[in-house]
Amino acid sequence: MADGNGSEKEAVVVSNKQVVIKNYVSGFPKESDMEIITGSIKLKVESGSKAILVKNLYLSCDPYMRLLMRPQGWEEYSLLKSSQGLFKIEHTDVPLSYYTGILGMPGMTAYAGFYEVCSPKKGEYVFVSAASGAVGQLVGQFAKLFGCYVVGSAGSKEKVDLLKNKFGFDEAFNYKEEPDMNEALKRYFPQGIDIYFENVGGKMLDAVILNMRIHGRIAVCGMISQYNLDQPEGVHNLMSIVYKRVRMEGFAVFDYYPQYGKFLDLVLPNIREGKITYVEDIAEGLENGPAALIGLFSGRNVGKQVVVVARD
Amino acid sequence: MADGNGSEKEAVVVSNKQVVIKNYVSGFPKESDMEIITGSIKLKVESGSKAILVKNLYLSCDPYMRLLMRPQGWEEYSLLKSSQGLFKIEHTDVPLSYYTGILGMPGMTAYAGFYEVCSPKKGEYVFVSAASGAVGQLVGQFAKLFGCYVVGSAGSKEKVDLLKNKFGFDEAFNYKEEPDMNEALKRYFPQGIDIYFENVGGKMLDAVILNMRIHGRIAVCGMISQYNLDQPEGVHNLMSIVYKRVRMEGFAVFDYYPQYGKFLDLVLPNIREGKITYVEDIAEGLENGPAALIGLFSGRNVGKQVVVVARD
Known part of the structure; x- marks a missing residue:
C-alpha cells in the first residue's frame, strides 16, 4: 500500500x-x-x-x-x-x-415480483410472508395501492402491529403463534389466496400451496427459512399446483433493472406524498x-x- | 328396471x-x-x-x-x-x-402443456418423463416437430427403444437403471434443461429442478409417482427455481378445450401423413x-x- x-x-x-x-x-x-x-x-x-x-x-x-x-x-x-x-x-x-432499500434492490424486487411476476388483478387476495421486511413491506403497500386485499405474516407482535397500523395491510398475524399454518391461512383466506409473495419457503410454502385459488400465482423471491439448513425441508403439496392450475415462478431482480426508471416514476411521488412509507x-x-x-x-x-x- | x-x-x-x-x-x-x-x-x-x-x-x-x-x-x-x-x-x-388418446384428452394435454404452458423456442432442450405414455409420446413428437432437442425417460428397455426408434426422441433412458437421477440428467443435458414436461413428480422433479437452465419452464401435468402414497414425497430443491428464475406451472387440459379445433387442424394432417405416430x-x-x-x-x-x- x-x-x-x-x-x-x-x-x-x-x-x-x-x-x-x-x-x-x-x-x-x-x-x-x-x-x-x-x-x-x-x-x-x-x-x-x-x-x-x-x-x-x-x-x-x-x-x-x-x-x-x-x-x-x-x-x-x-x-x-x-x-x-x-x-x-x-x-x-x-x-x-x-x-439500499425502497429505492434500491429490495424496492425493485417488490415492484418486479408484484407487478411483473404476479400479474395482479384488482380485488385479488394477496398473502405476503416476511411481510415487514425490506421487500415485504413494499409488496403489501403496492398491493393495497393496486386495490387488492392483503394479509401479511411476521414473527413478532411489534411487526404485526406495524403491518396493520403503518403499512395498511388488511390483516396480519404472527406465524410463531400459529401451531397449524394451514388452519391459520384458512382463517385469514376463507376464499383462498390468489397471489403469494414467497419470502420464506419450507413449511409456510407447503401450507400456502394448499390454500391457493384456481389460477393463483406464487412469486418466489427467496426462502429465508431454508438458507441455514444443510438439507432444505421437503415441500409435499406440489400436486396442488396441478389441481389449482397454479403458476409458481422464481425471479431475480436484475432481470428487471432496465425498468428502474419506470419504477422510480411510480415510487418517488408516492414517497413524497406519504402514500408509501418505509x-x-x-x-x-x-x-x-x-x-x-x-x-x-x-x-x-x-x-x-x-x-x-x-x-x- | x-x-x-x-x-x-x-x-x-x-x-x-x-x-x-x-x-x-x-x-x-x-x-x-x-x-x-x-x-x-x-x-x-x-x-x-x-x-x-x-x-x-x-x-x-x-x-x-x-x-x-x-x-x-x-x-x-x-x-x-x-x-x-x-x-x-x-x-x-x-x-x-x-x-381416447391422441385426439382426446391426452392429446390436448400434450398440446396445451407443450405449446401453451412451456412457450417453447426452437433449439431448446426438452425433457419428458413418463415419455412413452399417452401424453409423453406426443409431447416428445411435438417438441421434435418444433425443432427442439428431446430426451425422454421411461421404465423399461422396450419403452426406451420405442422413444428412440418410433417417436424420434434424440435420447432416452430407463430411469430404473439410474441410481443417481441428478447425475443421469447431467449426462443427458450437460447444458441443462430449458423445458421439463412433468408427469411423475417426487425424486425425478427434485433432480430436474437442479438441472434447469436460466428461465426454464416446467409444465406440471401430473405426478403419477405420488398418487398412491399416503404422504407425498418432499421436494427439497425448490430454491433452485429462484437461482434459475424458473417458471413452474400446473395446468388442466379443460382450460384449453376451446382450442380443440385448432389442435385437430395441427394433429390430423400429421397423423395422416405419418409424421406423428401413436x-x-x-x-x-x-x-x-x-x-x-x-x-x-x-x-x-x-x-x-x-x-x-x-x-x-
Missing part, C-alpha cells in the same frame, strides 16, 4: 475499516464468522485505470447475502474495478439510505454490521436492515 | 356389464378394489328427458383416474343426464380409439379394464392404455 511511485506521492492514505468473512460459513451464521480489521487505502486511482474509488455511507443487509458468505467483506472505502453497474443518485430529497432498522457503524446481518436470520430487525458507515 | 310404463312398453332392455369400485381406495390400487357386475339398461330415453343414451366402445385408462377412484365405474352403456360436453366425431378415417396398448373387453387401469401404476402399459368394450 505504501509503494506509490513518483507521480502519486501526494495521494492521501487513510485507514479503511473492513468486515471480512473469516471462513466459509455453513449452518446458521454467527457474528464470530466475521471479523473487523483495519487496512488502509490510498485515496487516488492509478492514472489510466478505469477503477473507481468510493466512500461507503450506507450498507444494506439482505437475506440473500447469506448465499454469498464467502471470503468477501464490507469496508469504509472501496476501490471498484470499473464504473460498470454504478449510477449517480439524482433524487436526494429522500433519505440517502433509501437507495421502515428502516439502522445499525450505526461498520462494527455493528456483523450483528445486523446475523440478526436477519433470527428476525431481530424490524424493517429494512441498514448499516450506517458514514453519513457523508 | 322393469317398471316401464305404457308408452315405453316396446323399449329393449339389454344387460349392461359394469366395472364398479367396491370401496374407497387408498394406497396402491388393486384389481380387487373393483368388481364386474352385470346390470341391465333400457335402450330408450324417457320422453321429454334431455338424457342421452350411449353405447361405450373404447374406454380410456389414464393416471388421473386414480384421483377419482370413488364409487363410480365403467359400463357397456351409459345414460347421461344431458348432451352437454359431448361432441360428434367428424373424422373417422383415423382409428376411433384415437379419440402407440396404444389395447385391452380387450370390459373384464380386463381393472387390470389395465391398475397396470398404469406399475408401468405395465406400453403407450396409451385403452379398453375395448365393443368395436361398434
Whole structure:
C-alpha cells in the first residue's frame, strides 16, 4: 500500500475499516464468522485505470447475502474495478439510505415480483410472508395501492402491529403463534389466496400451496427459512399446483433493472406524498454490521436492515 | 328396471356389464378394489328427458383416474343426464380409439402443456418423463416437430427403444437403471434443461429442478409417482427455481378445450401423413379394464392404455 511511485506521492492514505468473512460459513451464521480489521487505502486511482474509488455511507443487509458468505467483506472505502453497474443518485430529497432499500434492490424486487411476476388483478387476495421486511413491506403497500386485499405474516407482535397500523395491510398475524399454518391461512383466506409473495419457503410454502385459488400465482423471491439448513425441508403439496392450475415462478431482480426508471416514476411521488412509507432498522457503524446481518436470520430487525458507515 | 310404463312398453332392455369400485381406495390400487357386475339398461330415453343414451366402445385408462377412484365405474352403456360436453366425431378415417388418446384428452394435454404452458423456442432442450405414455409420446413428437432437442425417460428397455426408434426422441433412458437421477440428467443435458414436461413428480422433479437452465419452464401435468402414497414425497430443491428464475406451472387440459379445433387442424394432417405416430396398448373387453387401469401404476402399459368394450 505504501509503494506509490513518483507521480502519486501526494495521494492521501487513510485507514479503511473492513468486515471480512473469516471462513466459509455453513449452518446458521454467527457474528464470530466475521471479523473487523483495519487496512488502509490510498485515496487516488492509478492514472489510466478505469477503477473507481468510493466512500461507503450506507450498507444494506439482505437475506440473500447469506448465499454469498464467502471470503468477501464490507469496508469504509472501496476501490471498484470499473464504473460498470454504478449510477449517480439524482433524487436526494429522500433519505440517502433509501437507495439500499425502497429505492434500491429490495424496492425493485417488490415492484418486479408484484407487478411483473404476479400479474395482479384488482380485488385479488394477496398473502405476503416476511411481510415487514425490506421487500415485504413494499409488496403489501403496492398491493393495497393496486386495490387488492392483503394479509401479511411476521414473527413478532411489534411487526404485526406495524403491518396493520403503518403499512395498511388488511390483516396480519404472527406465524410463531400459529401451531397449524394451514388452519391459520384458512382463517385469514376463507376464499383462498390468489397471489403469494414467497419470502420464506419450507413449511409456510407447503401450507400456502394448499390454500391457493384456481389460477393463483406464487412469486418466489427467496426462502429465508431454508438458507441455514444443510438439507432444505421437503415441500409435499406440489400436486396442488396441478389441481389449482397454479403458476409458481422464481425471479431475480436484475432481470428487471432496465425498468428502474419506470419504477422510480411510480415510487418517488408516492414517497413524497406519504402514500408509501418505509421502515428502516439502522445499525450505526461498520462494527455493528456483523450483528445486523446475523440478526436477519433470527428476525431481530424490524424493517429494512441498514448499516450506517458514514453519513457523508 | 322393469317398471316401464305404457308408452315405453316396446323399449329393449339389454344387460349392461359394469366395472364398479367396491370401496374407497387408498394406497396402491388393486384389481380387487373393483368388481364386474352385470346390470341391465333400457335402450330408450324417457320422453321429454334431455338424457342421452350411449353405447361405450373404447374406454380410456389414464393416471388421473386414480384421483377419482370413488364409487363410480365403467359400463357397456351409459345414460347421461344431458348432451352437454359431448361432441360428434367428424373424422373417422383415423382409428376411433384415437379419440381416447391422441385426439382426446391426452392429446390436448400434450398440446396445451407443450405449446401453451412451456412457450417453447426452437433449439431448446426438452425433457419428458413418463415419455412413452399417452401424453409423453406426443409431447416428445411435438417438441421434435418444433425443432427442439428431446430426451425422454421411461421404465423399461422396450419403452426406451420405442422413444428412440418410433417417436424420434434424440435420447432416452430407463430411469430404473439410474441410481443417481441428478447425475443421469447431467449426462443427458450437460447444458441443462430449458423445458421439463412433468408427469411423475417426487425424486425425478427434485433432480430436474437442479438441472434447469436460466428461465426454464416446467409444465406440471401430473405426478403419477405420488398418487398412491399416503404422504407425498418432499421436494427439497425448490430454491433452485429462484437461482434459475424458473417458471413452474400446473395446468388442466379443460382450460384449453376451446382450442380443440385448432389442435385437430395441427394433429390430423400429421397423423395422416405419418409424421406423428401413436402407440396404444389395447385391452380387450370390459373384464380386463381393472387390470389395465391398475397396470398404469406399475408401468405395465406400453403407450396409451385403452379398453375395448365393443368395436361398434
